[in-house]
Amino acid sequence: MSAALDTDTHIASSIRTDAPPAILLDRVNKWYGSMHVLRDVSLQVATGERVVVCGPSGSGKSTMIRCINRLEQHQEGRIVVDGHELADDVRALDAIRREVGMVFQSFNLFPHLTILENCTLAPIWVRRMPKREAEELAMHYLTRVKIPDQALKYPGQLSGGQQQRVAIARALCMKPKIMLFDEPTSALDPEMIKEVLDTMVGLAEDGMTMICVTHEMGFARQVADRVVFMDRGEVVEQGAPEQLFSNPSTERLKTFLSQILRGH
């Protein structure tokens, strides 16, 4: 967890090519009413790979990663997660949700439960872990995200950055194989962004398979094995961060990058 964001060095890759892909999206299509929000999206994420997804607002980034754990349903194409095909089979869905952790832009902590209860609820009830063990595990991850002393407080008593770190710890307590992040820092004040990104860098260093929707280009450069650029529901371009950012091959990505850079 010593990683600092300002280093230019890319952290070591942990992609395991021997293992089957952690996530496979094959020509996925989705409509909201008549609006076509995902168009033939194909994406393959290897175990241990870290993918950053970027693109303009409304391009379907959230929709795509929410399809991976069925918070949204796709209508055409295949999605295979950790060897389970996402279909109407309820057991496959349960298995996938156990293995996939998700962190939301708006934290979504449970306000009526303490931080510790937020972290232990799912391990106890979904993983059937004894309470004591779940609490030890929760304290372990809360220590990792550097807020063990807040365990007995309620979410409303924490700052935004702290809440988001609790949300990460809560997801980790399920010991997921894959973590999805949907703009985890966009709701945060600048001074809190770094503490959350540091936590995520630490996770990446440990070899977690991650898909991360974010506009933090520094984070992408340091952590991502691959950057995926989406626009209007399509994957327009993808590649290593350096190559993509310095040599965008499509007009759309050029425009997007210039807007992002102007914004910073």
Place this chain on the structure above:
Amino acid sequence: MSDIPLNTSVAGVPEAAAPRQPPALTTGPAAWLRANLFSSWLNTAMTLVLAYFIVRYAISFVDWAFVNAIWSVPNNQTAACRALKTSPNPGACWAVITEKHRFILFGTYPYEEHWRPAVVCVLFTALYVVSAMRRFWRWELAVVWAVTLVAIGILMWGGVFGLSYVPQERWGGLPITLILATFGLAFAFPLAILVALGRRSSMPAIRVLCIAYVELIRGVPLISLLFMASVMFPLFLPEGINIDKLLRAQVAVILFAGAYLAEVVRGGLQALPKGQYEAAEALGLSYWQKTGFIILPQALRLVIPPLVNTFIGFFKDTSLVLIIGIFDLLTAGKTAVVEPAWQGFGVEVYIAISVIYFVYCFAMSRYSQNLEAELNRHRVR
């Protein structure tokens, strides 16, 4: 505090300003009066006029209710009471309560067995008090409820343990009101939660069923539901099967309260941000885990005020069973003044009954305020 030496002057730092008294007349009762009652000549005038009427009527009420009142009369000789009604200094005839209180409270229950419904009322009230205390909110409470309700049934019916059998037709008064309200809420509330959840179900059949139930029940007055329960329902039953009248009324009351409570609960479900559902799902919680641990605890807290509002309204609505001839508290009160000797003393009886209703309703209201404050503590930073 005064024995701690205050040394605020540090070298180089100007001495802190000495604490000052607040300006005169911004605090204290005098200031309150001035700000709220006498802030302008119009306010002052209104205050004085209202004060005059309030004091005048308060004095006449005290005169009527206490000073001139008659508290008891010898064996139904109500002549003194009647004289008092027409005298220039009218007074209340509380003798009617003294004389009839057992009938009002317990109806036509056999007189020498009145201790049984009395114990039942005490048991019910004790049950409410115990259930209200958060420190007893454990699963054992369900056992306490079951045991108490069985005890209440035994006391009311009798026929065992040397208690004489009392048929349901002879029950009456406060126990009936408490039975209808308690069983009504105890069954209507879980029903309401299921219906509210069902209305948001992804299964169309369940959703349609729940919507139909709520709309049908809300579309008719409780009175017609009670009529249906007491008159029409028995027609559909096969010959020889006879469900007792109180039970039928009870079912009508449960269905009625369930529909209203369901809408209140649904309001709470809708007020919860979608992110709470999504976070619970993303963690892999099953539908019932999500509902039980995340959704309902938050949704119900949000709707405590309208929920208790419905509870209170419904507690009083149980008095409508009088139209199908069930002898609840209010009916017993009405019947008490039917007797020629006591005719015309309805006001006193209704006041006494109001006090009983008020005690229960006000207790519910106060309790809900405390509960709300306590359960929503986590919202306060």
